[in-house]
Amino acid sequence: xxxxxxxxxxxxxxxxxxxxxxxxxxxxxxxxxxxxxxxxxxxxxxxxxxxxxxxxxxxxxxxxx
Amino acid sequence: xxxxxxxxxxxxxxxxxxxxxxxxxxxxxxxxxxxxxxxxxxxxxxxxxxxxxxxxxxxxxxxxxxxxxxxxxxxxxxxxxxxxxxxxxxxxxxxxxxxxxxxxxxxxxxxxxxxxxxxxxxxxxxxxxxxxxxxxxxxxxxxxxxxxxxxxxxxxxxxxxxxxxxxxxxxxxxxxxxxxxxxxxxxxxxxxxxxxxxxxxxxxxxxxxxxxxxxxxxxxxxxxxxxxxxxxxxxxxxxxxxxxxxxxxxxxxxxxxxxxxxxxxxxxxxxxxxxxxxxxxxxxxxxxxxxxxxxxxxxxxxxxxxxxxxxxxxxxxxxxxxxxxxxxxxxxxxxxxxxxxxxxxxxxxxxxxxxxxxxxxxxxxxxxxxxxxxxxxxxxxxxxxxxxxxxxxxxxxxxxxxxxxxxxxxxxxxxxxxxxxxxxxxxxxxxxxxxxxxxxxxxxxxxxxxxxxxxxxxxxxxxxxxxxxxxxxxxxxxxxxxxxxxxxxxxxxxxxxxxxxx
Numbered sequence: 001x002x003x004x005x006x007x008x009x010x011x012x013x014x015x016x017x018x019x020x021x022x023x024x025x026x027x028x029x030x031x032x033x034x035x036x037x038x039x040x041x042x043x044x045x046x047x048x049x050x051x052x053x054x055x056x057x058x059x060x061x062x063x064x065x
Numbered sequence: 066x067x068x069x070x071x072x073x074x075x076x077x078x079x080x081x082x083x084x085x086x087x088x089x090x091x092x093x094x095x096x097x098x099x100x101x102x103x104x105x106x107x108x109x110x111x112x113x114x115x116x117x118x119x120x121x122x123x124x125x126x127x128x129x130x131x132x133x134x135x136x137x138x139x140x141x142x143x144x145x146x147x148x149x150x151x152x153x154x155x156x157x158x159x160x161x162x163x164x165x166x167x168x169x170x171x172x173x174x175x176x177x178x179x180x181x182x183x184x185x186x187x188x189x190x191x192x193x194x195x196x197x198x199x200x201x202x203x204x205x206x207x208x209x210x211x212x213x214x215x216x217x218x219x220x221x222x223x224x225x226x227x228x229x230x231x232x233x234x235x236x237x238x239x240x241x242x243x244x245x246x247x248x249x250x251x252x253x254x255x256x257x258x259x260x261x262x263x264x265x266x267x268x269x270x271x272x273x274x275x276x277x278x279x280x281x282x283x284x285x286x287x288x289x290x291x292x293x294x295x296x297x298x299x300x301x302x303x304x305x306x307x308x309x310x311x312x313x314x315x316x317x318x319x320x321x322x323x324x325x326x327x328x329x330x331x332x333x334x335x336x337x338x339x340x341x342x343x344x345x346x347x348x349x350x351x352x353x354x355x356x357x358x359x360x361x362x363x364x365x366x367x368x369x370x371x372x373x374x375x376x377x378x379x380x381x382x383x384x385x386x387x388x389x390x391x392x393x394x395x396x397x398x399x400x401x402x403x404x405x406x407x408x409x410x411x412x413x414x415x416x417x418x419x420x421x422x423x424x425x426x427x428x429x430x431x432x433x434x435x436x437x438x439x440x441x442x443x444x445x446x447x448x449x450x451x452x453x454x455x456x457x458x459x460x461x462x463x464x465x466x467x468x469x470x471x472x473x474x475x476x477x478x479x480x481x482x483x484x485x486x487x488x489x490x491x492x493x494x495x496x497x498x499x500x501x502x503x504x505x506x507x508x509x510x511x512x513x514x515x516x517x518x519x520x521x522x523x524x525x526x527x528x529x530x531x532x533x534x535x536x537x538x539x540x541x542x543x544x545x546x547x548x549x550x551x552x553x554x555x556x557x558x559x560x561x562x563x564x565x566x567x
Binding site: 007010012013014017018021022025026027028030033034035037038041042044045046048049051052053055056063064065 | 140143146147150151153154155157158161278279282283285286290293294295305308309312313316335336339340342343344346347349350353555557558
């Protein structure tokens with residue numbers, strides 16, 4: 001893990017979906033009409049591929065993959 | 066009239082499905098043995114792996130259960146999206162690792178990975194039997210799921226019993242011959258239809274019933290707020306701590322789930338799997354659609370109860386669309402049963418062919434005979450699930466309660482064992498036995514969730530403690546092989562294959 005620090009990005013989905021849950025388990029404020037919990041989880045779903053991309057880019061830079 | 070149109074559309078697509086599945090192996094002859102059939106000869110590129118794994122992940126649950134949970138409870142169903150996203154992300158590391166381990170040592174499933182890691186063929190056999198017990202209920206869930214869909218979209222023209230049989234016949238019809246490659250080809254048809262029909266429904270249903278998303282969501286927020294946060298509506302008892310522990314446990318389980326691993330092993334290169342880990346989570350956006358439509362159905366068709374709530378989405382479809390469109394959406398849902406069912410049957414066949422029958426004297430070291438054995442097991446497993454669906458439906462329903470949480474107990478033996486040599490054979494086995502026993506005890510005494518925590522996660526904790534304690538204090542078995550032979554490592558950058566040298 002120390003040789004591939006970029007892999008820490010793979011923990012981002014865990015932080016967004018699970019770690020943040022106590023803060024986002026609410027209906028208001030609604031964002032573009034969506035109840036806040038659903039908005040947040042939709043955002044997390046869209047950010048997950050970005051997190052994996054950052055892990056991949058970090059690995060690439062160090063020539064690990 | 067409606068019944069004729071919808072049933073015809075359905076029938077045409079089912080024939081097309083079998084044809085496509087069989088077409089996948091044209092010109093490949095019967096060579097290649099078990100590796101060609103079970104993991105597509107390890108030759109599939111990024112796009113095919115994406116299509117296949119998306120196809121496996123999106124089962125009949127997505128159409129029925131997700132909408133039904135959305136209708137009954139609301140928020141708790143979001144755990145599906147959470148665990149699949151987290152699991153796909155860590156697949157970035159786990160996928161290439163398992164892939165290179167299997168490739169290097171000529172392995173085709175988790176059971177022979179276990180047999181190789183611990184140097185005990187009987188352990189592979191034991192895990193294969195255990196995994197089969199956990200997977201059979203899933204085959205039945207696909208059969209019954211497809212049954213209710215087909216009988217609904219045919220406006221009752223096809224009876225439930227016939228629909229169950231069609232599910233079994235269509236799936237067996239191609240997977241026995243064409244294996245993982247055929248499943249991937251059928252997945253192409255499935256993904257196109259699923260993306261198309263769900264994309265359409267996501268726009269059409271709110272417009273048709275509520276004049277658009279704004280009014281629909283406003284009404285949901287104003288009238289049904291208890292559906293929109295944990296623990297959801299109706300005293301489900303599924304709170305935030307249940308969501309977090311279940312999502313965490315399932316995200317670890319999904320990366321070693323035999324069907325996921327079949328997808329990993331089918332890949333041509335490690336980098337294809339890494340790219341797949343980036344692209345696959347996008348598919349999860351589609352899972353929001355049946356959940357939202359399930360909640361839309363609360364307003365349109367109130368009062369569905371029990372198993373009827375699983376049809377929340379299809380009630381809207383049949384109520385608002387012409388017969389041909391109902392048929393097409395039914396086909397998409399039916400294929401969402403067929404593809405996962407094909408891969409479930411395939412991995413059961415593979416595990417038995419290699420790790421149960423394959424250790425018998427006549428079949429050891431004979432991939433051609435192992436493949437034949439595996440094909441026989443595919444038909445037997447599917448036939449058994451079908452038979453139990455007709456005669457003892459409750460047996461498998463009860464078993465399905467422990468399926469995922471039971472499979473989760475393999476995580477230390479496989480994931481930890483493959484990277485950490487100090488985990489001993491007896492440590493891994495003791496942990497599995499302890500965790501498995503606790504899962505059964507908690508689930509069958511109806512203590513799941515236990516104090517708001519997923520019972521499988523509690524059992525995994527015990528599993529891990531026992532595995533570490535026994536590894537540390539218990540007997541050490543002699544294994545002379547070097548670490549490089551026993552452990553899995555990241556394959557690193559793809560090495561271009563240069564022919565003609567050496």
